[in-house]
Amino acid sequence: MNSTDIVVRFKNVNFAYEDGITVLENINLELEKGEFACIVGPNGGGKTTMIKLMLGLLKPTSGSIEILGGNPRERCQNIGYVPQFSKFDASFPVSVLDVVLMGCMQRSFFMGRYSKAQKEQVHRALNDVGLKDMAFRSFADLSGGQKQRALIARALMSEPQLLLLDEPTASVDVHGTEQFYRMFSEMNEKFTIVMVSHDIGFVSASVKSVICVRKTLQIHPVSELTGESLQKMYGLDVHLIRHDHRCTEKGHVCPHS
Amino acid sequence: MSAFIKDLIELPFLQNAVLAGILCSIASGIVGTWVVLRRITYIAAAISHCILGGLGAARYFSVVYDLPWLRPVYGAIFTALAAALTIGIISLRAKEREDTVISALWAIGMAVGVLFIFKTPGYNEDLMSYLFGNILMVSREDLFLIAGLDLAVVVLTLTFYSQTLAVCFDEEFARTRGMAVEFYYLLLLCLTALTVVLTVSVVGIIMVIALLSLPVAIAARFFDRVWKIMAASTFLGIFFTLTGLAVSYTPNLPSGAVTIVMAGLTYLLTLVFSALKKPVQKTPTA
Numbered sequence: 235m236n237s238t239d240i241v242v243r244f245k246n247v248n249f250a251y252e253d254g255i256t257v258l259e260n261i262n263l264e265l266e267k268g269e270f271a272c273i274v275g276p277n278g279g280g281k282t283t284m285i286k287l288m289l290g291l292l293k294p295t296s297g298s299i300e301i302l303g304g305n306p307r308e309r310c311q312n313i314g315y316v317p318q319f320s321k322f323d324a325s326f327p328v329s330v331l332d333v334v335l336m337g338c339m340q341r342s343f344f345m346g347r348y349s350k351a352q353k354e355q356v357h358r359a360l361n362d363v364g365l366k367d368m369a370f371r372s373f374a375d376l377s378g379g380q381k382q383r384a385l386i387a388r389a390l391m392s393e394p395q396l397l398l399l400d401e402p403t404a405s406v407d408v409h410g411t412e413q414f415y416r417m418f419s420e421m422n423e424k425f426t427i428v429m430v431s432h433d434i435g436f437v438s439a440s441v442k443s444v445i446c447v448r449k450t451l452q453i454h455p456v457s458e459l460t461g462e463s464l465q466k467m468y469g470l471d472v473h474l475i476r477h478d479h480r481c482t483e484k485g486h487v488c489p490h491s
Numbered sequence: 492m493s494a495f496i497k498d499l500i501e502l503p504f505l506q507n508a509v510l511a512g513i514l515c516s517i518a519s520g521i522v523g524t525w526v527v528l529r530r531i532t533y534i535a536a537a538i539s540h541c542i543l544g545g546l547g548a549a550r551y552f553s554v555v556y557d558l559p560w561l562r563p564v565y566g567a568i569f570t571a572l573a574a575a576l577t578i579g580i581i582s583l584r585a586k587e588r589e590d591t592v593i594s595a596l597w598a599i600g601m602a603v604g605v606l607f608i609f610k611t612p613g614y615n616e617d618l619m620s621y622l623f624g625n626i627l628m629v630s631r632e633d634l635f636l637i638a639g640l641d642l643a644v645v646v647l648t649l650t651f652y653s654q655t656l657a658v659c660f661d662e663e664f665a666r667t668r669g670m671a672v673e674f675y676y677l678l679l680l681c682l683t684a685l686t687v688v689l690t691v692s693v694v695g696i697i698m699v700i701a702l703l704s705l706p707v708a709i710a711a712r713f714f715d716r717v718w719k720i721m722a723a724s725t726f727l728g729i730f731f732t733l734t735g736l737a738v739s740y741t742p743n744l745p746s747g748a749v750t751i752v753m754a755g756l757t758y759l760l761t762l763v764f765s766a767l768k769k770p771v772q773k774t775p776t777a
Contacts, residue, residue, distance in 0.1 A: 289667045307669075315667045326528065326660055327715045336657040339668040348653065372715040392668070 239267045240300070241396050241426045242288060247297035249283055257283045259449045261297070270422045272441040273430045279448040281430040285398050288428070289315055302395055311340065314389030314425075316399040319381035324374060330384050331356055331369040337391025352391075359387040363417065379410045386417075397421065399429035495740040504627055508746075511629040512732030514637050515693045515702075518644040520725030522686040523703035524710075524717060525648075525679055529659045532704050534582075534680065537593045538574045539687045539699040541600030545570025546621050547607030554611050563617075564636060567691065571684035574600065579680040583673055624695030624747035626736060633692065640685050647682055655679060656717060693732055694747035702728060705754040709761050731757070 242265040249258040257280045265271055273281045286292040287299055290306030302309045314337075334356045335348050360369055363383040368376070376384060382402055389397060402418075403411040418427055429441075446452045499505045526535050549566025552558060574596055582589045608618050620628060629637070648655070658665045658675045666672050690699045710723035735750025 291663065291666060310667050310669055313667065315664060317664060322661065327711065327717050327720055328656065328660060329716060332656065336660065336664065339657050339665060339670050374715060
């Protein structure tokens with residue numbers, strides 16, 4: 235394996251907050267180019283911390299992290315980050331265009347004017363996420379799912395090689411969630427995707443590997459995600475949806491069998 | 492009212508007051524919008540109260556050591572910027588107890604100001620005009636300073652409009668784009684400090700925060716873009732200061748207080764108006 239094909243590399247990473255509570259312990263992880271990985275685990279297990287470490291927003295207490303062959307802070311220009319829309323001020327007075335344009339921001343962006351080419355790129359990005367002709371709508375007027383799509387379009391503006399999504403399907407209905415995964419699968423043909431999800435039910439449909447994190451880490455290829463391993467992670471019995479099982483009019487279909 | 496218009500044509504101090512009101516409203520409309528969106532009205536209020544320390548100290552040294560060039564407003568500008576940077580750096584570094592530090596600075600600034608004013612020889616009527624503003628005391632010289640500060644605020648805000656928007660909307664994302672988030676935050680606090688100094692001359696230290704936030708709160712109910720809210724709150728600010736001045740003139744009321752009461756009443760009216768406009772929602776019975 236060529237080392238340049240490793241997009242995310244965690245080597246013996248430990249992370250503790252200032253109050254001394256250890257969040258991540260001895261994490262080793264390598265994700266290859268083209269991967270579609272989903273980080274799952276209980277609340278407080280360190281899912282979001284891992285994303286923030288990849289973005290360089292947090293520094294590991296010990297160990298090293300390499301993103302796209304470099305330091306996370308330096309490579310952040312090539313990472314598209316999609317936070318949860320729910321943390322935003324719901325009535326913030328901006329248009330969808332304004333929000334998506336924020337994706338072009340760079341350290342060198344000075345005397346802030348966006349170019350015409352960047353504005354055209356916004357329309358392409360909105361088209362890619364299914365928000366065609368919505369550029370001049372108010373961000374505040376969008377539904378939850380549409381807001382999340384606009385934030386994905388914003389992340390696409392920097393033409394990322396790695397897309398990091400923090401619970402993108404939280405508060406999106408089941409039908410919407412399916413559409414999101416279809417979109418992610420298409421995007422995955424172009425770049426590596428790592429997402430955080432508490433939403434175990436839908437994980438395996440398009441996700442290639444599942445990373446279970448609860449202080450320590452376990453990686454499962456999708457087909458190995460079983461009730462037992464989840465139970466071990468959560469420490470209690472959870473109901474597991476058969477991801478590979480679809481109910482259709484013609485009967486039951488198991489794509490993996 | 493007609494006496495006001497007649498005097499406005501004749502009396503230069505009244506013309507100065509009107510110009511000062513217009514100039515201040517431009518800065519407070521623009522910067523006030525960011526202050527409200529970034530939710531730092533509390534910091535703006537603290538900066539404003541700290542100013543009393545600077546005003547008092549500058550006036551004390553000016554009188555006691557006979558330094559006629561040292562005008563109180565210079566002390567105000569210095570203290571406002573120093574307070575803004577101190578609060579900014581503390582809130583960026585220390586994650587906890589930020590509000591305690593801000594409150595402490597707020598009170599210490601006022602205490603220092605009161606002590607200096609108390610020890611300054613001569614007639615001490617100034618304290619009241621610092622606290623509650625006296626737009627009629629704005630001189631031609633003050634007007635130049637206000638215009639200069641105004642220009643600085645407007646140019647800096649327009650230059651960094653997109654960046655400030657990105658940082659106010661989603662600070663964490665801006666950070667992942669490699670933007671100097673801390674710089675923009677401190678810049679915004681410094682602009683707030685300068686705006687507060689301008690606004691103090693119109694409504695005084697205590698009521699600054701109302702003139703910064705009420706026009707924005709009203710405008711935000713009707714407009715859904717940042718620049719529109721800025722424009723609308725500028726016009727509202729001009730309207731409130733000028734009507735405040737005109738209404739208070741004949742009965743000889745404190746103009747700052749009348750201005751704020753006008754703004755407050757308008758805000759209440761818009762609240763009632765939008766509550767009535769909202770379609771009545773039936774509670775589901777099932």
